Structure formats: C-alpha cells, structure tokens
Amino acid sequence: MTEQQRPDAEPARANRLSVTVTRTGGIAGAKRTWQAQPETADAGHWAELIDRCPWDAADPARPIVPTGADRFMWHVGAVCGPTAREAALPDAEVQGPWRELIDAVRAVRADLSGRTGPSSS
Template identity: 55%
Template sequence: MDETKPDDEIVVVIVTRTGGIAGLRRAWRAEPRPDEASVFVDLIARCPWEAPGPWDEPVPDPAGADRYTWSIAAQCGPEEREADVPDTDLTGPWRDLVDAVRDWKAPED
C-alpha cells in the first residue's frame, strides 16, 4: 500500500477465491490512484455488506461441493469491510465489484 496517501484517500479491494475441484486459492488486488478510485468507491457502496445473505443458514447442496467461495475485503478511506460470498450468490453488486478487481490493472510507473 502507498504509505504517502492520507487514510481518507486509500481505496483497496482484495478478492480471494477458494475452493473448486483442486481447492486452489487465487487472489486479486486493486489499489486505484485517487483519480480513479471513485469507480471502486461506488462499487463498494453498492454491495450489501450488512445485509444477511441466504448463505447465513447452511443449506445442503450436494451439487455444490466443489464450488468457489469469494472472500472480499475492502478499505475505503478509514472504513474497512469484509464478506465471504458463496459462488452461487456472487451476483449483482458483488459480481460487479469482483469483476472490477479482477480486471483492474495497476498503472505502470
């Protein structure tokens, strides 16, 4: 993380995907500059961080034994949020945020 940025300008999103047939772990990170952070700030704000999801109560899914789980951690200024989202529930704002992080390319200096 760039330690020269004031805390209110820091935007960092880390997405970690675990599971699948081999149980592999894959991670992506987006740390946009202040001039490009507004897109991520909006995506973070649209996610239902506090809303309970259908995954709060375990439901047996025999066909889903090898599905992914997405761990999403976001820092937007001094505020930090985290959520674990099953692959079957990675839709809407969650999918938009994950896709943006996976597609983000760090600027070349």
C-alpha cells in the first residue's frame, strides 16, 4: 500500500475524495480508466467503500505472478481527505470490497478512455 498523509494539508484537500480505477490487459491489451469524485453528501458512503478495501494486501510494489494470458490488471487510487492510497490487483483478486469499490466507480463516471457509461466487463 502506498499511503501518504500530511498533517499540514490544505483545508480543501482535507475534504477531497476521489477514486480512479484503471484496467489494463485483456485480449486487446486496452487500457481503460474511470474516475469518481463524489459529492460531499455521498462522502460517508464512499469513505466506507474505500476503508473496507484491504489496501495493505494490494501494495502496488508487490510482485504479481501472471495467472494466465489475456487477464486484466486493476490499479486503484483513492484520495480520502489527506490520505492517498494505491493498489494493484490481478483480476482474480477483484472481489468483495474491491469489487464493490470498482463497480461503484465504473457506475458513476464516464470512461476516461473515450467510451461513456459503465461497461459489462
């Protein structure tokens, strides 16, 4: 897990909440990115989704053994107040809290890769 916390963070950053999900791999090897920046009214729900994920187990610096050809890799970045976290996950580990967070992000925002709306994969 990469987690950064600054006690001298700006007040605007202290209230900031955003999640970015990038999926790479698959048959075409395409990269797709989704981002959610929830409204303040939804911040509690999103903070809970973020906190439930096992960030320590998904350290982006850990070695990930390939589990087969054409598999997806997921990169998740979350900023919740002054705390920033990053995770890297093979497709097989995207379940439970990770699946909930990733699906929520994909459902909220347009695909930053040029497509719009959530996708079925």
